[in-house]
Amino acid sequence: MTMNSFANKEYLARIRGGDFAHPGEEEAIDLVLSYLRPRSGETVLDAGCGRGATADAIRKKTSADVIGVDLDAQSIGYAKATYPGTRFEAADITMLGEMALPKIGAIYAFNSLYACADLDGCFSAFRRISNAGARAGVFDYIAYDADALADSNCLPSSVHTTAEMRQIPERHGWACTGIVNLDLDYAIWYRRFLSRMDENRAMLSAVRTPDFFDEVRKTYADMLRCLEQGTLGAALHTYVHVDA
Numbered sequence: 159m160t161m162n163s164f165a166n167k168e169y170l171a172r173i174r175g176g177d178f179a180h181p182g183e184e185e186a187i188d189l190v191l192s193y194l195r196p197r198s199g200e201t202v203l204d205a206g207c208g209r210g211a212t213a214d215a216i217r218k219k220t221s222a223d224v225i226g227v228d229l230d231a232q233s234i235g236y237a238k239a240t241y242p243g244t245r246f247e248a249a250d251i252t253m254l255g256e257m258a259l260p261k262i263g264a265i266y267a268f269n270s271l272y273a274c275a276d277l278d279g280c281f282s283a284f285r286r287i288s289n290a291g292a293r294a295g296v297f298d299y300i301a302y303d304a305d306a307l308a309d310s311n312c313l314p315s316s317v318h319t320t321a322e323m324r325q326i327p328e329r330h331g332w333a334c335t336g337i338v339n340l341d342l343d344y345a346i347w348y349r350r351f352l353s354r355m356d357e358n359r360a361m362l363s364a365v366r367t368p369d370f371f372d373e374v375r376k377t378y379a380d381m382l383r384c385l386e387q388g389t390l391g392a393a394l395h396t397y398v399h400v401d402a
């Protein structure tokens with residue numbers, strides 16, 4: 159099942175206790191910031207910002223000018239209404255080059271590129287909108303065994319491999335500067351997520367239906383099993399935009 163619809167992200171936000179649709183919530187944000195180090199006043203892009211809490215938290219923590227972009231216009235409408243101090247735009251991130259954006263100094267993406275099959279399109283667009291020397295940080299799932307992952311049906315088939323995360327950005331002038339392995343962190347975070355679901359079963363079943371609760375729980379239990387079996391992993395990849 160896809161959890162990227164507006165209604166399903168709202169459900170995830172209830173489970174996580176904040177408008178996040180990535181594992182690790184605030185802890186993950188601090189991890190990414192410790193590598194990306196946005197500067198005060200720098201223009202920073204949140205690629206696939208969802209409901210907007212991450213972009214708003216990063217703006218407040220760093221005083222950077224954060225712009226959140228997401229395909230889902232309903233989530234962008236929600237983000238604009240809920241976090242008025244941060245700029246949000248509804249768009250496909252592969253089309254960022256067509257938008258009138260200021261030059262970007264840093265880009266980050268929390269669990270959004272896995273859902274986009276066109277990784278070439280993403281990094282090509284990132285290059286068009288960035289300053290030379292811009293940094294990027296991609297916090298995301300990694301497919302270690304794409305066939306086994308497809309059989310589990312817990313994520314779309316577009317989850318990228320480690321080789322893709324190295325080679326595709328490179329083609330568009332993004333040199334990989336570091337890979338932080340998060341396989342075990344994701345397993346810990348998804349165990350915590352399932353515990354939160356179980357603790358709040360009555361409330362979460364009432365918000366939608368008990369069958370929906372069971373379906374969501376099964377999706378995340380399958381994801382945790384993939385993480386434990388090593389068919390799925392996770393990493394923070396960092397990149398720098400190099401001159402051609």
Ligand SMILES: C[S@@+](CC[C@H](N)C(=O)[O-])C[C@H]1O[C@@H](n2cnc3c(N)ncnc32)[C@H](O)[C@@H]1O
Pocket residue numbers: 162177178179180205206207208209210212227228229230233249250251252267268269270271273274
């Ligand atoms: C799992 S959610 C993560 C949202 C947010 N980054 C967070 O951590 O809360 C993935 C988001 O990526 C967005 N997305 C996927 N493909 C996209 C694309 N090509 N352009 C813009 N947004 C995209 C989806 O609409 C969804 O809101």
